[in-house]
Amino acid sequence: MLDLVANKTHDEQRQGETYAPFSVDPNEYKKKFYIESYGCAMNFADSEVVASILNKEGFGATRNVEEANLIFINTCSIREKAEQTVRKRLTEFRKLKTRNPGTLVGVLGCMAERLKSKFLEEEKLVDIVVGPDAYRSLPRLVDEAADGHRSIDVLLSREETYADIAPVRLNTNGVSAFVSIMRGCNNMCSFCVVPFTRGRERSRDAVSIINECRDLFENGYREVTLLGQNVDSYYYNPESNSTEHAVTFGQLLEKVALISPLLRVRFSTSHPKDITSDVLHTMAAHENICKCIHLPVQSGSTRVLQLMNRTYTREWYMSKVDEIRSIIPDCSLTSDMIAGFCTETEEEHQETLSIMDYTKYDYSYMFFYSERPGTLAQRRYKDDIPLDVKNGGCRRSSKNKMSYHASTLHRIWAKPLKY
Numbered sequence: 001m002l003d004l005v006a007n008k009t010h011d012e013q014r015q016g017e018t019y020a021p022f023s024v025d026p027n028e029y030k031k032k033f034y035i036e037s038y039g040c041a042m043n044f045a046d047s048e049v050v051a052s053i054l055n056k057e058g059f060g061a062t063r064n065v066e067e068a069n070l071i072f073i074n075t076c077s078i079r080e081k082a083e084q085t086v087r088k089r090l091t092e093f094r095k096l097k098t099r100n101p102g103t104l105v106g107v108l109g110c111m112a113e114r115l116k117s118k119f120l121e122e123e124k125l126v127d128i129v130v131g132p133d134a135y136r137s138l139p140r141l142v143d144e145a146a147d148g149h150r151s152i153d154v155l156l157s158r159e160e161t162y163a164d165i166a167p168v169r170l171n172t173n174g175v176s177a178f179v180s181i182m183r184g185c186n187n188m189c190s191f192c193v194v195p196f197t198r199g200r201e202r203s204r205d206a207v208s209i210i211n212e213c214r215d216l217f218e219n220g221y222r223e224v225t226l227l228g229q230n231v232d233s234y235y236y237n238p239e240s241n242s243t244e245h246a247v248t249f250g251q252l253l254e255k256v257a258l259i260s261p262l263l264r265v266r267f268s269t270s271h272p273k274d275i276t277s278d279v280l281h282t283m284a285a286h287e288n289i290c291k292c293i294h295l296p297v298q299s300g301s302t303r304v305l306q307l308m309n310r311t312y313t314r315e316w317y318m319s320k321v322d323e324i325r326s327i328i329p330d331c332s333l334t335s336d337m338i339a340g341f342c343t344e345t346e347e348e349h350q351e352t353l354s355i356m357d358y359t360k361y362d363y364s365y366m367f368f369y370s371e372r373p374g375t376l377a378q379r380r381y382k383d384d385i386p387l388d389v390k391n392g393g394c395r396r397s398s399k400n401k402m403s404y405h406a407s408t409l410h411r412i413w414a415k416p417l418k419y
Contacts (some may be wrong), residue, residue, distance in 0.1 A: 016408070017120050020051075021220075024348075025272055027060065027227075028060075028417050029058065030057060030058070030061070031058055031069045031070070032059060032060050032061065032062040032068050032069055032070070032071065033051075033054050033059045033060070033061060033062070033068060033069065033070040033071075033416035034061075034062055034063070034064075034065045034068035034072070035047050035050065035051065035061075035072045035073075035074060036072070036073050036074070036089065037074040037219045038073070038074065038075055038085065038086060039074070039075065039109070039110070039221055040076065041078025041178055041225070041227055041268065042108075042180065042183075042198075042227055042228075043074050043075075043076055043109055044074075044134060044178065045178040045179075045180050045227055046108070047074045047181075048167030048168055048169060048178070049135055049165050050072065050074070050108060050135050051168040052165050052166060052167055052168045053135055053136065053138050053139070053165065053380060054070070054138065055168055055197060057142075065093070065096065066096070066100070068103065068108065068133065069102065069103060069104065070103075070104050070142065071085055071093050071096075071105045071418050072106040072107070072108050072128075073089055073090065073093075073104070073106075073107055073108065073110065073150060074105045074109045075107055075109040075110055075111035075112060076109065076110055079115065082379065082415075083115075085126075085406060086107070086111060087168075087251060089106070090105065090119070090125040090126060091125065091379065093105045094125055095126075101404070104127045104128060104146065105125070105126045105127055105143065105146045106126055106127060106128030106129065106130060106145075107125075107126050107128070108130050108131075108132070108135070109118055109128070109131070109132050110132050110193070110197035110198065111197075112130055112154055112195070113131040113132070113154045113156070113196075113197045114193065114196070114197055114373075114374070115147060115253070116129045116131075116152055116154050117240075118212060119385075120150050122150060126146040126150075127139050127151070127272070128142065128145050128150075128151050128152070129148050129151070129152040129153075129154060129155055130185070131153065131155065131156065132153070132198050132199075133155065133156050133157040133183070133198075134153035134154060134155060135200060136160075136162075137153045137164070141153060142247075149238070152360075154252065154410050155209040156198070156199035157202075157363070158199070158200055158201060158202060158340075159202060160183065160202075161180070161182070161183055161202060161203070161204040161205070161391035162180070162204075163204045163205045163208040163209075164208070165302045166212070166215075174220055174221065174256035175219050175220075175221060175223060176221065176222075176223040176225070177197065177216050177223070177224055177225070177384055178224075178225050179209060179212055179213055179216070179224050179225065179226055179227065179377050180227045180228065181204050181209050181226045181227060181228050181231060182200060182201065182203045182204055182228035182229070182230075182231065182233075182234050183199070183201075183203055183228070183229075184199040184200045184201045184202055184204060184205045184229065185190060185198060185200075185204055185229040185230055186200060186201040186230075186233070187271060187311075188309055188376065189298075189308055189309050189310060189340075190308050190309045190340065190375060190377040190380070190381075191308055191341065191369065191372065191375055191377045192305060192306075192375060193372045193374060193375055193377045195327075196228065196374055196375075201229070201230070201233060202383075203234050203235055204236065205236060205238070206236045206255070207245040207258050209226075209252065209256070210252075210255050210256065210259070210316035212385075213259055214259050215264070217259055217260055217262075220262075222262060222264060223263070223265075223266065224256065224263065224264075224265055224266070225266040225267065225268060225293070226252070226253070226256065226265070226266070226267040226268075226370060227267075227268060228267075228270045229266065230270070230274060231241070231249055231269065231270060232249050232270050232271060232275045232276065232279060233249070233271070233274045233327075234247075234249040234252060234383060235247070236247070236252075241401065246277075247266075249258035249267075249276075249279060250276060250278035250279045250281075250282045250300030251278075253265065253267065253282050253283070253289065254285075254286065255278060256283050257282070257286040257288055257289050258286075261287065261288050261291075262291055262295060264288050264289075265286075265288060265289045265290065266289075266290045266308055267291065269296065270293055270294060270295050270296075271296070272295055272296070272297070272310075272312055272316075272320050273311050273312050274319055275293070275295070275320070275321070277327070280323065280324060280327040281327060283327075283328055283353050284328050291328055291330055291332060292331065292332040292333075292334065292362075293324060293332070293334070294334045294335070294336075295320070295321075295324075295333060295334070295335055296335055296336035296337075297335050297336070297337060297352075297359075298310055298335070298336060298337060298339060299339050299344070299348070299350065299351075299352055300314055300348075300352035300354060300355035300356070301314065301348035302315070303348065304312045304341050304343075304344055304348050305378075307341065307342060307343070307381065308341060310374065310376075310386050311352045313352065314355065317355070318355065318358060321333065321358070321359050332362040333359055333360075333361050333363060334361055334362055334363045334365075335359070335363075335364040335365070336364065336365045336366075337356075337362050337364055337365070337366045338366075338367060338368070339352070339367070339369065339390055340368045340369045340385035340389060340390030341365070341369045341377075341385070342369070342377060342383055342384060342385070343381065343382075343384060344383075344385060346397075368387075368390030368391055369383065369385065369390060371383045373375075377395065384396070
C-alpha cells in the first residue's frame with residue numbers, strides 16, 4: 001500500500017541518494033563508510049551528523065559500496081514504499097558481505113527503532129541497528145560489531161539535539177544547507193508513526209543554531225533551511241525559572257535573517273495550529289526570508305481531520321490561509337494530503353478538492369493512506385477504503401457521481417514559488 005506524509009517533506013529525486021566524499025579531501029583513509037538516505041529532509045540532515053561522527057573516527061566517505069568497510073542505510077518508517085526499498089537494499093548488501101566478509105552493514109533512523117528485532121534476530125540482515133537519538137554511540141557499536149557481536153542502540157532521548165556536532169555537508173553544492181533546529185514531535189496525529197520513532201519534541205540551543213548558520217554564510221553558503229518535524233513549536237529556554245531569555249520560532253527566524261541580507265532563509269515543516277502571526281510578520285519584514293510556507297492540510301473534511309487528530313477544522317485552516325494572504329500577499333503555499341483515510345466518503349474527498357481550489361497550492365505531496373503499525377489509526381480504525389479507490393480508481397458517491405480519488409489530488413498550479 002502507498003504511503004502518507006505527516007509533517008515531513010520528501011524529495012523523491014533524493015530517495016536512496018548516497019553520501020558524497022569531500023571534493024578536495026587531502027586525507028587517505030584506510031577505512032571507508034557508505035551511506036544511503038531515504039525519507040525526509042531530517043534524515044538527510046542526520047546523515048550529515050553521522051558522517052561527522054564517523055569522520056572523527058578515521059572513516060572516509062565513499063560512493064563505491066564495494067570498497068566500504070561500513071555500509072549504512074538511513075531509513076524512514078512513515079512510508080511503506082521506503083520500507084520495501086530498504087529491505088531490498090539490505091538483501092543486496094547481505095550478498096555483498098559474502099564477497100567481503102569483513103564488511104559491516106547497519107540500519108539508522110526510524111526503521112531501526114521500529115524493526116530492530118526483525119533486522120537483527122529474525123531476518124539477520126544487519127550487524128548494527130542505531131536509532132535517531134543514538135548516533136553518538138556509533139563508534140562503540142561499530143567496535144562491538146567488528147568483534148562479532150550484533151550491536152544495537154535505539155533508546156530515545158528527551159535531550160539529544162546534536163547541537164555540538166558540526167555536520168559534514170551531504171552532497172553539498174556549497175550554496176544551500178539544512179540546519180536542524182529541533183527533534184521529535186508532540187503532535188499525535190493518528191496516522192503518524194513519527195512520535196514513536198523519533199521521540200518527544202525538544203528544541204536545540206538557539207546560540208548553536210545562529211553560530212552554525214553564521215559559519216555557513218562565512219563559508220560561502222547563501223541559503224539555509226531550518227528543519228524540524230514542527231518548526232513553529234520551536235521554543236528554547238536556557239533558564240527553567242525564567243522566560244527572560246526564551247526564544248520562540250519567530251525570534252529565531254529573525255535572528256537567522258539578520259546574519260546577512262545576502263543569506264536566504266527557509267523553514268520546514270509548519271503545523272497549521274502552531275504557525276503564529278509573529279512568524280508571518282517576521283517573514284513579511286525581511287526580504288531574505290523566502291515567502292513560501294509548507295502548510296500540510298492532510299484533508300479538507302472536518303470529520304476526517306478529527307479522526308486524524310489534526311486539532312483544527314476545515315474552516316480554521318481556511319482562515320489561517322486568509323491570514324497568511326493578508327500579511328504576505330505573494331506567499332507561496334505548499335501542502336501534504338492523504339486520500340482514502342479510514343471511512344472517508346466521496347463527499348469528503350470532494351471537500352479536499354475544494355480546499356485545493358480555495359488555497360491554490362503551488363505544490364503538494366499527495367499520497368493515499370497507508371496504515372502504519374503502532375499508530376492510533378491502526379489500533380482504533382478500520383482501513384476500509386479499497387486500494388484501487390485510493391490509488392485513482394473510480395468511486396461512486398451517494399449522488400451517483402463518479403470521480404477519481406488519489407489521482408484527482410494531483411492538480412498543480414503553475415504559479416512560481418516566491419524565492
